Amino acid sequence: MDLKNHDTGFLLKLLEQMLLIRRFEEKAAQMYGLRKIGGFCHLYIGQEAVAVGSIAALDLGKDYVLTGYRDHGHALVCGMSPNAAMAELFGKATGCSKGKGGSMHLFDTEHHMYGGNGIVGGHIPIAAGVAFKIKYNAEAGVVLCYFGDGAIHQGVFHETLNMARIWNLPIVFICENNQYGMGTDFRRVSSVLDFSVMGGSYEVPAKQVDGMKVLEVYEETAKAVKLAREEGMPSFLEMKTYRYRGHSMSDPARYRTKEELDENRRLDPILMHKQDLIAAGLLTEDEYKAMDKRCIAICDEAVRYAEESPEPPLEAMYEDILA
Numbered sequence: 001m002d003l004k005n006h007d008t009g010f011l012l013k014l015l016e017q018m019l020l021i022r023r024f025e026e027k028a029a030q031m032y033g034l035r036k037i038g039g040f041c042h043l044y045i046g047q048e049a050v051a052v053g054s055i056a057a058l059d060l061g062k063d064y065v066l067t068g069y070r071d072h073g074h075a076l077v078c079g080m081s082p083n084a085a086m087a088e089l090f091g092k093a094t095g096c097s098k099g100k101g102g103s104m105h106l107f108d109t110e111h112h113m114y115g116g117n118g119i120v121g122g123h124i125p126i127a128a129g130v131a132f133k134i135k136y137n138a139e140a141g142v143v144l145c146y147f148g149d150g151a152i153h154q155g156v157f158h159e160t161l162n163m164a165r166i167w168n169l170p171i172v173f174i175c176e177n178n179q180y181g182m183g184t185d186f187r188r189v190s191s192v193l194d195f196s197v198m199g200g201s202y203e204v205p206a207k208q209v210d211g212m213k214v215l216e217v218y219e220e221t222a223k224a225v226k227l228a229r230e231e232g233m234p235s236f237l238e239m240k241t242y243r244y245r246g247h248s249m250s251d252p253a254r255y256r257t258k259e260e261l262d263e264n265r266r267l268d269p270i271l272m273h274k275q276d277l278i279a280a281g282l283l284t285e286d287e288y289k290a291m292d293k294r295c296i297a298i299c300d301e302a303v304r305y306a307e308e309s310p311e312p313p314l315e316a317m318y319e320d321i322l323a
Contacts, residue, residue, distance in 0.1 A: 001215035003280045011277060012291075014056060014214050018048035018270045019074040020295045026080055027299040028072065028089055028103075032249045034305070037089045040118075041103040046244040049269035050176050053217025054144055054239075057225045062139065064112045066127040067146035069104035070176075071116040074146065078113040080106065081088065086302035099312045099319070121147060121154035124173070128160045131169035133230065142228045143171040146222070150181030152195055158202075165202045170228035172221065173204075173236045176211065178243040183255045190314035199236040211239030212267045223226045223247035242267070 003011060025043045032041050044051070051073040055065060060078060067074045075085055080096055088095030089103055097116075105115040114130065117123035127145035134141040151157055152175060175195055178311055179186055187193060199206025205227065209220045217239060224235040242264040246253035254283050277283035 001207050001213065001219065001276075003276060005030065005217070008282050009217075011273075011282060014052055014218070014276065015270070015273050015288075016036070016050045016291050017035065017077055018214065018273065018294055020082070021048045021051070021076055022270060023292070023295040024076060024085070024302070025072060028257070028316065029245070030087070031086075031089070031303060033160070035141075036110045037103070038091065039102045039104075040069065040252040041249045042070040042247065043245045043249070044070055044265070047176055047178055047211070047241045048073055049214035049217050049273070050146075050174070050211045050239045052242055053068055053214040054146075054172075054174060054221040054237075056225075057146065057220050057222040058142065062110045062112075062141040063129050063135075063144075063225075064114055064127075064141060064143045066073070066114045066123050066130065066143065067116065068120065068123060068148060068151065068186070069116065069118050070146040070148065071106050072103065075106040075108060075113050075116065078108060079111040080113060082107045082298050082302040084108075084190075085306040086299075087306040087309045089311070090306040091311070093316070094305070094309040097300055098316065098320070100316075101266070112148045119286070121151035121156050123147070124151065124154075124156050124160045126174075128164050128171060131171035132167065134170055135167070140229065142171065143169075144174060144225075145171055146174045146176055148181065149175060149177040149179070149186045149190075149195070151175075152186075153189065153237050154255060157319065158198075161199070161204055161234070161283060164234040165204050168232040169234050170232050172224040172228055173234065173237045174221075175236070176241055177238055178241050180243070180247065181248045183251065183253070185255075204236050206236040207273075208238045208240060211241030211267045211273065214269055223232045226255050255278065 031037045055077045084096040086182045091099040104118040131143040194209040196206040
């Protein structure tokens with residue numbers, strides 16, 4: 001990827017957003033270990049380039065994001081306050097979902113981030129519904145719908161891809177293939193190893209993308225977003241990425257070798273983008289350290305805010321329910 005094609009401020013912003021996610025997730029892991037965060041908690045460490053690069057191609061004044069339960073990174077890139085995100089992890093009333101959703105159900109309508117959804121693949125038709133709303137109302141928006149490799153074999157993925165093509169909905173389906181569906185290598189459960197070929201079954205344009213390279217993610221998503229916005233054509237991107245932690249905080253990830261993990265750590269999206277910027281003379285080591293220090297301070301403040309925030313009142317149990 002040629003850095004000269006992009007504004008320096010934009011390139012630095014991509015790095016800082018990835019770094020903020022990494023420091024936020026590390027702090028979340030620390031707080032989970034101290035039992036200040038409970039329930040399920042799925043970290044995004046290693047996959048930062050996917051959310052950062054793809055959401056950079058959106059205009060969140062009119063576009064929308066929906067994702068699964070590994071959602072902290074997407075929420076932060078959409079513009080959710082780290083304070084509101086951390087308070088939600090703590091189950092506090094000041095959290096983005098009033099402390100009722102927790103890690104898997106971050107939600108921010110102001111920034112068009114519609115979850116955070118806990119059911120594997122369950123949000124894929126919901127995302128198509130948002131895209132249908134856009135088309136029905138003749139709006140100019142586009143939807144990005146993220147899911148993991150574990151959702152690929154859910155029938156609802158195939159049903160929704162087919163429906164999106166029949167109706168030509170403005171949606172980009174993004175599979176974040178982090179190599180493991182919980183503790184199972186995707187190659188053990190899939191007869192097809194290049195998921196992007198599945199788009200051909202429904203005449204949906206599809207491509208496999210290196211999800212560890214933030215600029216490649218951005219450029220390929222930008223093409224798909226342009227296709228959706230201008231022609232109402234859905235598309236499907238398989239982002240090949242890797243998570244450095246277990247499936248969730250309760251997973252020690254003993255199903256992979258230390259050698260495999262070390263090999264993939266050499267492809268760390270933050271370090272690769274940082275090195276590219278330094279090599280191009282757009283960043284110094286001291287500037288990177290200052291950026292990192294800012295992100296750490298933001299996450300420390302988020303923890304302070306969450307700890308000092310009130311618990312939801314007892315009567316909140318009866319709010320926001322249908323019956």
